[in-house]
Amino acid sequence: MPDHAPHRPPAAPAAARAARPLRLGVCGPVGTGKSSLIALLCRELSGRLEIAVVTNDIYTDEDARFLRSAGVLAPERIRAVETGACPHTAIRDDISANLSTVEELEEDYPELDLVLLESGGDNLTATYSPALVDAQVFVLDVAGGGDVARKGGPGIERADLLVVNKTDLAPYVGVDVPAMLADATAARGERPVIGLSRTDRASVDRIVAWVEEVRRSQAAGVLVPSDPGPMARHVHAHEH
Amino acid sequence: MPHPELLLLLLADARLPVGGHTQSGTLEGALTHGLTANDVPGYLRTRLLSSTRVEAGTAVVARATVERHGSLDQVERAWAARTVSPALREASRTQGHALMRLVRRTWPDLSRPLDDVVRPSRSTVLGAVSAGLGLGAASVARLVAYDDVQTVCAAALKLLPLDPVTVAGWAAEALNGIADLEAAVSWAELPTDIPACSAPQIEAWAQAHAASTRRLFRA
Numbered sequence: 130m131p132d133h134a135p136h137r138p139p140a141a142p143a144a145a146r147a148a149r150p151l152r153l154g155v156c157g158p159v160g161t162g163k164s165s166l167i168a169l170l171c172r173e174l175s176g177r178l179e180i181a182v183v184t185n186d187i188y189t190d191e192d193a194r195f196l197r198s199a200g201v202l203a204p205e206r207i208r209a210v211e212t213g214a215c216p217h218t219a220i221r222d223d224i225s226a227n228l229s230t231v232e233e234l235e236e237d238y239p240e241l242d243l244v245l246l247e248s249g250g251d252n253l254t255a256t257y258s259p260a261l262v263d264a265q266v267f268v269l270d271v272a273g274g275g276d277v278a279r280k281g282g283p284g285i286e287r288a289d290l291l292v293v294n295k296t297d298l299a300p301y302v303g304v305d306v307p308a309m310l311a312d313a314t315a316a317r318g319e320r321p322v323i324g325l326s327r328t329d330r331a332s333v334d335r336i337v338a339w340v341e342e343v344r345r346s347q348a349a350g351v352l353v354p355s356d357p358g359p360m361a362r363h364v365h366a367h368e369h
Numbered sequence: 370m371p372h373p374e375l376l377l378l379l380l381a382d383a384r385l386p387v388g389g390h391t392q393s394g395t396l397e398g399a400l401t402h403g404l405t406a407n408d409v410p411g412y413l414r415t416r417l418l419s420s421t422r423v424e425a426g427t428a429v430v431a432r433a434t435v436e437r438h439g440s441l442d443q444v445e446r447a448w449a450a451r452t453v454s455p456a457l458r459e460a461s462r463t464q465g466h467a468l469m470r471l472v473r474r475t476w477p478d479l480s481r482p483l484d485d486v487v488r489p490s491r492s493t494v495l496g497a498v499s500a501g502l503g504l505g506a507a508s509v510a511r512l513v514a515y516d517d518v519q520t521v522c523a524a525a526l527k528l529l530p531l532d533p534v535t536v537a538g539w540a541a542e543a544l545n546g547i548a549d550l551e552a553a554v555s556w557a558e559l560p561t562d563i564p565a566c567s568a569p570q571i572e573a574w575a576q577a578h579a580a581s582t583r584r585l586f587r588a
């Protein structure tokens with residue numbers, strides 16, 4: 130039996146990263162609720178934290194416009210990056226356009242605490258390079274079907290957080306949310322899963338608390354960005 | 370240093386992580402404003418006769434300037450004066466930034482002549498670095514021209530329904546125009562030697578593209 134690949138070292142030492150804002154990536158298939166999640170986080174956190182957003186629209190500047198029109202953040206803090214129809218490349222193998230934009234925002238707003246990046250929404254295999262983000266959230270929704278979490282993929286299995294969104298829609302799409310969350314949890318070992326709906330206050334509180342916790346560990350210099358990796362593993366990674 | 374030919378291949382490789390996939394060489398704007406697939410070979414030729422000469426000339430002069438320990442500021446200003454469209458200047462500076470990031474990490478010494486230039490254009494960076502890498506003036510001119518051809522061709526494949534082999538044929542055909550470009554710029558030494566021959570229509574398309582709300586490519 131082939132063994133799994135050895136653990137990769139982090140892209141840069143964690144200590145070097147504490148001086149700047151937390152860079153948090155949001156990825157997952159189109160329509161699962163990435164923009165909505167970012168709007169929600171801005172709404173919940175902008176009273177306490179200085180925030181900026183980078184979007185990677187595939188075809189339009191829809192995401193950037195949606196977020197600007199949501200009025201949750203000053204429009205000039207929301208910047209769109211065109212990815213030449215390569216949303217996957219722009220967050221993984223050639224992050225330069227995104228990284229430049231993040232750095233620009235950090236320069237323009239030295240007081241930033243949090244930079245949120247929205248991926249253009251590729252397929253289940255798309256994940257962020259740890260050279261671009263400190264932590265990443267993978268977003269699925271119940272409307273995509275109860276099986277998706279079980280099918281797995283690097284983001285589902287190993288993103289820092291998995292969100293199963295739109296739980297309010299479960300009765301209409303015939304999905305058993307507890308079973309879907311159990312599948313997701315089984316696929317992820319100890320990594321967290323949050324079932325989310327914008328209409329479920331408790332779930333909103335959970336995700337906000339998670340982001341604040343990650344930000345605290347980043348600010349303390351103890352967050353080590355981890356790579357979900359591009360591939361499926363044959364054997365479960367060892368847990369610490 | 371590795372053989373200059375290998376370094377040239379490295380710099381010309383689309384897999385270099387410098388954001389090449391975000392650029393169309395204004396092809397997206399051109400297609401939006403009426404150019405068709407049949408016009409792409411002519412578009413490639415036109416660029417090699419106009420805007421790409423400015424870029425290649427800038428890179429050649431940046432290289433010569435570093436060789437004689439001159440200041441790159443004047444080169445950068447000459448480039449900016451010949452690149453009328455703000456959108457194209459911005460796109461080039463963004464690409465220059467990505468290239469600088471690569472150079473600083475890969476060949477830290479070679480980025481030094483660029484330290485005092487504020488947001489240098491891609492051509493200035495490429496030319497300055499090529500001096501340290503031991504690339505000749507003609508090689509640098511060919512590199513800039515080749516990259517421009519491939520940028521437009523790669524974008525054409527994303528934007529138009531085409532057989533990739535057809536597009537590779539256009540690229541191969543366009544290479545014939547590179548000898549003329551090379552002859553026109555590789556002798557250049559001073560900022561005033563950089564050709565001033567932009568293509569106003571391409572600049573107009575670039576400006577219109579930058580203001581559009583539906584685009585796949587940055588520029």
Ligand SMILES: Nc1nc2c(ncn2[C@@H]2O[C@H](COP(=O)(O)OP(=O)(O)O)[C@@H](O)[C@H]2O)c(=O)[nH]1
Nearest residue numbers: 158159160161162163164165295298325326327
């Ligand atoms: N019912 C329901 N719909 C949601 C929720 N979150 C997002 N949506 C909707 O899902 C659709 C896609 O959301 P969007 O954020 O644009 O997805 P993205 O493509 O991943 O950015 C929009 O119509 C949202 O209003 C939710 O919690 N419940």
Ligand SMILES: [Mg+2]
Nearest residue numbers: 163164192247
């Ligand atoms: Mg979106």
